[in-house]
Amino acid sequence: MAAAALLLAHPGVQAGTISKPPTTFIASPNYGNRNGTPIDSIVIHTTEVSLQGTIDIFTNPANQVSAHFVVAPNGDIYQMVDTAKRAWHATYFNSRSVGIEMVGYAHQASTWNRNNLASLVDLLSWILDANPLIPLTHPGGDAYDYPGDTYNTPGLVAHGQVQPWNRTDPGPYFPWNDVLAAVDARLNATPEPTTLLLAAIGVLGVCRLKRREHATRAPAAQRLTGR
Ligand SMILES: [Zn+2]
Numbered sequence: 001m002a003a004a005a006l007l008l009a010h011p012g013v014q015a016g017t018i019s020k021p022p023t024t025f026i027a028s029p030n031y032g033n034r035n036g037t038p039i040d041s042i043v044i045h046t047t048e049v050s051l052q053g054t055i056d057i058f059t060n061p062a063n064q065v066s067a068h069f070v071v072a073p074n075g076d077i078y079q080m081v082d083t084a085k086r087a088w089h090a091t092y093f094n095s096r097s098v099g100i101e102m103v104g105y106a107h108q109a110s111t112w113n114r115n116n117l118a119s120l121v122d123l124l125s126w127i128l129d130a131n132p133l134i135p136l137t138h139p140g141g142d143a144y145d146y147p148g149d150t151y152n153t154p155g156l157v158a159h160g161q162v163q164p165w166n167r168t169d170p171g172p173y174f175p176w177n178d179v180l181a182a183v184d185a186r187l188n189a190t191p192e193p194t195t196l197l198l199a200a201i202g203v204l205g206v207c208r209l210k211r212r213e214h215a216t217r218a219p220a221a222q223r224l225t226g227r
Contacts, residue, residue, distance in 0.1 A: 138156050
C-alpha cells in the first residue's frame, strides 16, 4: 500500500511524542530568564558530591548555582529548574542550554552504571524530541578553540568543554558514543504498526521528515554572564 510504504520511508516519532521520564521536582531558587535565547545545547556534568549534597547546594540561594536535572546513581531523576528558565551551571553557556548533573565523580569509572545511564538516555531523548534545535551530536574541542575562549557549537557538550580552565566533568569515563547511539535509536524508533496504520489513513496527519535533519545552528551571539 503506497501510503504505508511512504511512511516507512520516514521512520521516526513525531516531535513532542516522547514522554517525559518520571521526575521528582525539588525547586531551586537559583535561576533566571533565557531572555529569548533558543535552547540548542545540553551540558552534561558530574556533581563531585552526593545526591543529598547536590540538592543542598542547589536549594541554597547563597550558592547561586543550579541545574535543570539531577540524576542519582540509582537512576532517579530530580528536576530543580523548569527548562524554560535559565539554570546556573555553565556560566556563559547557560542561556542556550539545559543542564544535567549526574551524581558521581568525573574521575571514577564506577560513576557510570546501567541505571543512571538508562535514565539519562530517557531524559536526553525527551529533551531532544521537545527541542528540535538541539542537534544529536557531541562536538569536539573546547572553549580555547574559539574566539574569546567562548565555546560556540550546539549539541551535547561536556562542562569541561565550556570551562576547560577549571572543569573536567563529566570526565574521561563518560560513554558518549553509547549514550548518543541509544538516544538516536529512541528518536528514530519505528512507530508501532497501529500508529502507522492510523497515520496512513490521515488520523495523525502527514508524515514528518526525520526531524533531526531540521536541526539548525543557533545565532552566534552569546550572552556572557557572571553565573
Ligand atoms: Zn559541571
